[in-house]
Amino acid sequence: MNDIFRKVGKARFLGPAVIVVVALVLISNLAYAYTTSNLKVLSIQEDRFYNYDCDDAEVIIEDFEWGSDGTSLGVEPPLGAVDWTVTKFGYGTASAKIDTSQHHQGTRSAEFYSNYNGWDINAWVLASYPEYRPQWRRFWARTSGVSGITTTGWVTATGDGQHFLSVRVQLGGRLQYRQDSYWWHDTNPVFKIRPNRWYFIEFRNIDWEAATYSIYVDGNRVQDGVPMVPGTDWHGLDYNGITSYATDDTYDAGGGSFWIDDIPVVGGPPSSTGVTCPATMVFDTNAQTSKVKDVIYWGTASPLFATTDYALLNDGDGWIWDGDRGTKKAYNIYIPEIEDWVDVYVHLRVYAPDSTDYMSNSEWGKYVIGTTHFDEGSILELWYGFNEDAENFFAGYANAKGLTISEDIIYFNNYENRVELIIHPIWGIPTYYYWFNDGYATVVNVP
Amino acid sequence: VRNWKTRATVIVMIAALALLGGVVASSPSQGEPVESFAPGPPEAPVVVGNTTGGGQGVSDFTLTEEEKATALHIIESDAHVGEIFKGVDWHVKLIGPITEGLQKIGVAAIIKFDGAIWMEDTFSPYYPSGYSYVAKLWVRNMFVYVDLRDSKIVGLTPNMGRAPITSSITSPITSEEHAAAAEISLGHPLARALGENVQAYLTAVYYTDDYPQGIVLFNVRSEQGEAMVAIDLDKMVVVEQYTTSVESLER
Numbered sequence: 001m002n003d004i005f006r007k008v009g010k011a012r013f014l015g016p017a018v019i020v021v022v023a024l025v026l027i028s029n030l031a032y033a034y035t036t037s038n039l040k041v042l043s044i045q046e047d048r049f050y051n052y053d054c055d056d057a058e059v060i061i062e063d064f065e066w067g068s069d070g071t072s073l074g075v076e077p078p079l080g081a082v083d084w085t086v087t088k089f090g091y092g093t094a095s096a097k098i099d100t101s102q103h104h105q106g107t108r109s110a111e112f113y114s115n116y117n118g119w120d121i122n123a124w125v126l127a128s129y130p131e132y133r134p135q136w137r138r139f140w141a142r143t144s145g146v147s148g149i150t151t152t153g154w155v156t157a158t159g160d161g162q163h164f165l166s167v168r169v170q171l172g173g174r175l176q177y178r179q180d181s182y183w184w185h186d187t188n189p190v191f192k193i194r195p196n197r198w199y200f201i202e203f204r205n206i207d208w209e210a211a212t213y214s215i216y217v218d219g220n221r222v223q224d225g226v227p228m229v230p231g232t233d234w235h236g237l238d239y240n241g242i243t244s245y246a247t248d249d250t251y252d253a254g255g256g257s258f259w260i261d262d263i264p265v266v267g268g269p270p271s272s273t274g275v276t277c278p279a280t281m282v283f284d285t286n287a288q289t290s291k292v293k294d295v296i297y298w299g300t301a302s303p304l305f306a307t308t309d310y311a312l313l314n315d316g317d318g319w320i321w322d323g324d325r326g327t328k329k330a331y332n333i334y335i336p337e338i339e340d341w342v343d344v345y346v347h348l349r350v351y352a353p354d355s356t357d358y359m360s361n362s363e364w365g366k367y368v369i370g371t372t373h374f375d376e377g378s379i380l381e382l383w384y385g386f387n388e389d390a391e392n393f394f395a396g397y398a399n400a401k402g403l404t405i406s407e408d409i410i411y412f413n414n415y416e417n418r419v420e421l422i423i424h425p426i427w428g429i430p431t432y433y434y435w436f437n438d439g440y441a442t443v444v445n446v447p
Numbered sequence: 448v449r450n451w452k453t454r455a456t457v458i459v460m461i462a463a464l465a466l467l468g469g470v471v472a473s474s475p476s477q478g479e480p481v482e483s484f485a486p487g488p489p490e491a492p493v494v495v496g497n498t499t500g501g502g503q504g505v506s507d508f509t510l511t512e513e514e515k516a517t518a519l520h521i522i523e524s525d526a527h528v529g530e531i532f533k534g535v536d537w538h539v540k541l542i543g544p545i546t547e548g549l550q551k552i553g554v555a556a557i558i559k560f561d562g563a564i565w566m567e568d569t570f571s572p573y574y575p576s577g578y579s580y581v582a583k584l585w586v587r588n589m590f591v592y593v594d595l596r597d598s599k600i601v602g603l604t605p606n607m608g609r610a611p612i613t614s615s616i617t618s619p620i621t622s623e624e625h626a627a628a629a630e631i632s633l634g635h636p637l638a639r640a641l642g643e644n645v646q647a648y649l650t651a652v653y654y655t656d657d658y659p660q661g662i663v664l665f666n667v668r669s670e671q672g673e674a675m676v677a678i679d680l681d682k683m684v685v686v687e688q689y690t691t692s693v694e695s696l697e698r
Binding site: 330339376377383434 | 508540541543544545546547552555557559572580587588590592602604606607608609651653655662664673675677686689691692693694695
């Protein structure tokens with residue numbers, strides 16, 4: 001590598017002179033950009049980008065993009081399959097099916113349609129999955145805007161076979177929760193759900209011992225301390241899963257739909273215990289994930305070595321899921337914390353919606369978000385992390401390829417400085433994550 | 448915008464000073480206090496994005512001086528560590544907290560040796576599963592994990608290092624195996640792509656559930672570059688999954 005690479009990659013450790021140079025570069029760049037942003041991130045740690053587990057196959061996104069009909073809702077192979085059972089209680093043409101007219105991302109979602117006036121006229125699906133006592137359930141939901149129609153969409157989840165967490169959209173478009181076997185309650189204050197709009201609804205802060213949880217909508221807490229509903233069987237949801245259905249319980253002949261989409265059915269909660277890869281890079285100006293990978297691309301050593309990871313992003317146009325295996329390569333590299341050369345795999349993942357391959361705002365132009373880390377370089381991959389050093393590495397690499405960089409210029413409030421013991425999502429054994437990040441992301445200008 | 452610029456300038460200067468302090472603090476010196484992981488979060492003046500609440504979201508898992516001292520004492524007095532480190536110079540370069548969820552449960556220490564040393568041992572890197580593997584390898588640095596709740600070492604992870612050009616270490620595999628595996632590694636396309644005078648250095652042998660007879664890793668290198676070639680000692684074939692070219696930054 002050339003001198004520029006070395007300076008960037010090791011700037012903090014080359015001495016005061018280099019530090020001063022870097023500081024001046026930062027100041028000069030700050031003068032023209034990055035003052036504000038509408039970029040919104042989801043996490044209980046506020047403005048931290050939340051990224052799901054590094055190297056994981058842990059999170060399976062049920063996006064309904066796979067499966068051929070209403071009885072075969074499925075997730076993208078080969079990650080696995082969610083066992084969705086489609087049941088139709090109702091009369092007339094009540095249905096649960098894949099719909100291509102409404103979708104949060106991709107091209108399809110699950111639609112529950114009810115058109116009969118009476119109680120318990122439902123079309124519904126049930127998914128079971130193995131995560132016991134999850135700390136987080138989330139999904140996207142949308143209701144139809146048919147005038148005069150009050151078909152209600154319900155989503156209910158459980159995680160221990162003894163309690164249920166439920167929300168529904170009730171008459172007048174109010175989000176309600178159930179806190180006992182019979183009665184629904186408005187949130188306080190009442191949260192209005194508008195038709196024909198996707199909402200990101202979460203059950204967070206789930207305390208299985210106290211049997212309480214919080215409800216969030218689009219990242220905002222709308223109700224705390226919601227009691228779970230005790231019970232061991234809810235329409236067949238007898239152990240662990242999530243169910244959703246439409247019903248018309250207002251005797252107005254129904255005729256409306258309720259959609260759900262993009263349900264991570266296995267995964268960690270949005271907390272520091274679940275975060276593994278902080279966002280450390282922003283490729284801006286005219287970036288696309290494909291362009292970034294044209295510059296920094298080695299493929300991946302094998303499927304084992306680079307599994308898909310996921311990020312959740314929002315720049316004002318709604319929540320965006322994206323998955324990426326990233327690009328990964330073996331390097332013998334100097335790690336400042338160890339003060340030594342170590343065999344590692346350098347690993348970069350980049351995220352942007354599939355539909356456009358980039359996000360955009362007035363300040364950054366077209367941009368994508370990147371996460372960086374090192375994996376231990378033997379066959380065992382005994383640890384990973386050192387995100388800040390990996391950020392420096394990739395910034396230097398991009399710079400050596402002729403791209404302009406501004407190191408550590410955007411503050412993402414994702415500082416960490418510890419070793420986190422996690423369960424490796426593939427091998428199921430404890431793994432150490434060297435979670436080092438200074439809280440700032442480096443910008444790479446992609447023309 | 449002007450106010451923001453002024454603030455940002457000040458902030459960057461503060462950050463630069465903090466970095467400068469980090470440079471000074473990171474200078475290694477045997478006999479000085481062991482450096483902890485970085486002292487704290489940076490200034491956070493420019494929050495990008497709309498927050499969903501207050502607070503900085505920064506966790507504080509700082510080790511106390513007593514915890515550091517306890518961990519170092521445990522490392523220094525551990526019989527297994529003493530056996531592994533016997534006769535070699537080693538230094539604790541960095542020490543910091545291990546967390547599980549939001550609980551601080553122990554201490555991770557980064558150990559560096561004076562040069563590459565040869566290790567043969569059973570390592571249990573993972574706490575507390577009991578998982579272990581046998582490895583014979585060159586090591587320049589390793590990680591040690593201390594559980595402060597039980598006051599004991601719960602994990603050792605040696606990091607595979609470069610073999611020295613010359614060594615008096617007897618190969619951990621038979622001479623026949625060594626010769627055959629080295630020949631195979633040098634015949635791999637990644638090795639042949641390195642041009643003339645390519646050498647194969649045995650770096651590590653791991654014995655795992657997948658490779659009970661061992662998988663040997665050769666560092667093959669020439670002036671043109673290097674690669675890692677993995678060979679299954681049972682079948683004496685290249686394991687492509689773990690075979691890769693290795694880039695190395697200019698030292």
